Amino acid sequence: MNACAHRDDVGSYVLRALPEDEHERFESHLATCEGCRREVADLQMAADTLPLAAVQVGPPPELRERIMAVVRSEAELLNAAEERADEQRPDPARSPRRRRRWPALSLRPLPAALAAGVLVAAGVVGGVVLSGGSHTSTVTGTVRIASAPAARASLQLSDDATKLEVRRMPPPPSGKVYQVWLKRPNQNPAPTTALFRTDANGSADVEIQRGRLKGVDQVLVTAEPDGGSMAPTSAPVIIASPA
Amino acid sequence: MAFAQLADEDLMQLVRRGDAEAFAVVYDRHATAAFSLAYRMTGTRNTAEDVVQEAFLSLWRSGARYDRTRGSVRTWVLGIVHNRAIDALRRSMVHDRRRASDEGIEERFEARERTDVEAARRDEARDVRQALGTLPPEQCKVIELAYFGGFTHSEIASLLDTPIGTVKGRMRLGLEKLRGQLGGLAEAMS
Numbered sequence: 001m002n003a004c005a006h007r008d009d010v011g012s013y014v015l016r017a018l019p020e021d022e023h024e025r026f027e028s029h030l031a032t033c034e035g036c037r038r039e040v041a042d043l044q045m046a047a048d049t050l051p052l053a054a055v056q057v058g059p060p061p062e063l064r065e066r067i068m069a070v071v072r073s074e075a076e077l078l079n080a081a082e083e084r085a086d087e088q089r090p091d092p093a094r095s096p097r098r099r100r101r102w103p104a105l106s107l108r109p110l111p112a113a114l115a116a117g118v119l120v121a122a123g124v125v126g127g128v129v130l131s132g133g134s135h136t137s138t139v140t141g142t143v144r145i146a147s148a149p150a151a152r153a154s155l156q157l158s159d160d161a162t163k164l165e166v167r168r169m170p171p172p173p174s175g176k177v178y179q180v181w182l183k184r185p186n187q188n189p190a191p192t193t194a195l196f197r198t199d200a201n202g203s204a205d206v207e208i209q210r211g212r213l214k215g216v217d218q219v220l221v222t223a224e225p226d227g228g229s230m231a232p233t234s235a236p237v238i239i240a241s242p243a
Numbered sequence: 244m245a246f247a248q249l250a251d252e253d254l255m256q257l258v259r260r261g262d263a264e265a266f267a268v269v270y271d272r273h274a275t276a277a278f279s280l281a282y283r284m285t286g287t288r289n290t291a292e293d294v295v296q297e298a299f300l301s302l303w304r305s306g307a308r309y310d311r312t313r314g315s316v317r318t319w320v321l322g323i324v325h326n327r328a329i330d331a332l333r334r335s336m337v338h339d340r341r342r343a344s345d346e347g348i349e350e351r352f353e354a355r356e357r358t359d360v361e362a363a364r365r366d367e368a369r370d371v372r373q374a375l376g377t378l379p380p381e382q383c384k385v386i387e388l389a390y391f392g393g394f395t396h397s398e399i400a401s402l403l404d405t406p407i408g409t410v411k412g413r414m415r416l417g418l419e420k421l422r423g424q425l426g427g428l429a430e431a432m433s
Contacts, residue, residue, distance in 0.1 A: 007415070008408065008411040008412055008415055009411060010415055011411060011412075011413075011414030011415030011416075011417070011418050012389070012395075012396045012410075012411050012414055012415075014418065015386065015389035015390050015414055015418075016325065016326065016329055016389070016390075016393075017389035017394065017395050017396045017399070017414065018395065018396065019395045019396075019397065042419075042422060043415070043418040043419065043422060045422060045430060046418045046419070046421040046422035046425065047390065047418060048314070048318045048321070048322070049367075049371050049374075049421065049425050049428055050371065050386070050390050050391075051276060051279070051280040051321045051324075051325070052276075052364075052367045052368050052370075052371040052428075053368065053371040053372050053375055054279040054280050054282070054283035054391070055279060055283065056275055056276070056279045056364070056368065057275070057278060057279045057282050058274075058275050058278065059274050059275065059277075059278035059291075059292065059295060060288075060292070063274075063278075063292050063295060063296065064267075064270060064271075064274065066296060067270065067295075067296055067299050067300065068263070068266075068267055068270070070300060070303075071263045071266055071267075071300070071303050072263045074261075074303070074304070075261050075262070075263040078261040079261065142301075142304035142305065144304065144305070149305075239304065
């Protein structure tokens with residue numbers, strides 16, 4: 001028997017009926033309350049049967065076509081990035097100094113004044129807000145780091161600058177730095193000078209370039225050796241589609 | 244081996260490695276259930292399509308997050324759809340949301356080529372609807388408003404002119420009864 005004072009929140013929680021702030025507080029509570037955790041697991045099983053009560057209606061075939069077009073194009077992109085990564089892996093017979101590096105790369109954290117002005121619209125795909133007379137649109141990126149399910153990334157696109165904002169992201173592996181790449185249709189990802197590491201909270205605000213991106217269909221982030229690379233040496237950990 | 248012969252969990256291993264054709268099989272198996280849930284929640288085909296597209300692309304891009312010890316692929320997919328539909332409903336900030344009418348819809352279960360799967364889905368749907376029908380109406384109401392309507396407990400309390408504590412209690416008690424009645428099905432889905 002769960003005698004916890006928060007017990008009545010369990011039903012609302014599994015039905016996702018708690019407002020966002022209460023939802024987050026209850027999740028923190030779950031981390032410390034075995035009784036509520038057990039009850040959530042039990043009632044979640046009941047909640048999971050509810051979709052079966054909906055009248056079954058088939059989706060239109062065009063929906064499958066739209067989704068598969070995106071999936072196939074991203075699969076090609078990932079395969080291309082991984083093939084490039086294989087090509088770029090250092091040959092043990094070669095001196096490490098001969099590995100190609102982007103010559104003028106340096107860490108470029110976003111200046112504090114700019115960071116303060118970054119508009120956040122988490123979870124909104126293509127949301128548009130008005131900032132100082134110019135439109136800023138926000139595109140949510142996808143973070144592909146299995147160990148960091150809470151990690152989030154978004155692009156802030158405006159006439160002034162294109163910025164990447166990441167939250168709750170783990171630091172790059174030792175000796176590596178995150179590097180931003182711009183992918184244009186039918187081309188290999190082009191390197192940028194935007195290199196970054198996350199702070200203690202997993203956050204980073206990075207200016208990718210002045211002005212808007214032109215002709216770029218994917219913004220990628222990979223972990224690269226310190227100093228960055230000319231071509232990706234690992235698979236992307238962030239993919240965002242600004243178009 | 245043909246992808247169609249593989250279990251969902253094995254297909255997800257391939258999806259995690261970026262295999263688009265394995266993903267297509269996962270889509271075909273669960274798209275009807277996903278679309279039906281989204282349509283029931285949002286009440287319009289266009290929004291339901293958007294929700295299903297967002298949910299499946301999220302599944303494709305975050306396949307690495309699927310953990311088979313925490314439930315079936317179907318439950319995981321439907322959980323993503325449910326969350327995305329709630330986000331869409333709350334973004335719209337329209338609380339007199341149209342509900343999908345069941346009238347005139349020809350119910351269609353998935354697995355066009357496998358009648359045994361279709362028969363099993365029909366049985367599951369019947370069991371869940373019957374179990375919901377046996378709940379006290381006030382418990383069934385709050386569960387439906389929360390799960391399918393995307394309303395928060397405070398919105399439901401206001402809609403029904405009932406204290407929030409009572410609404411929360413009805414949700415928990417109703418789910419406990421469902422869990423008792425659908426024990427086998429609930430465990431099979433997890």
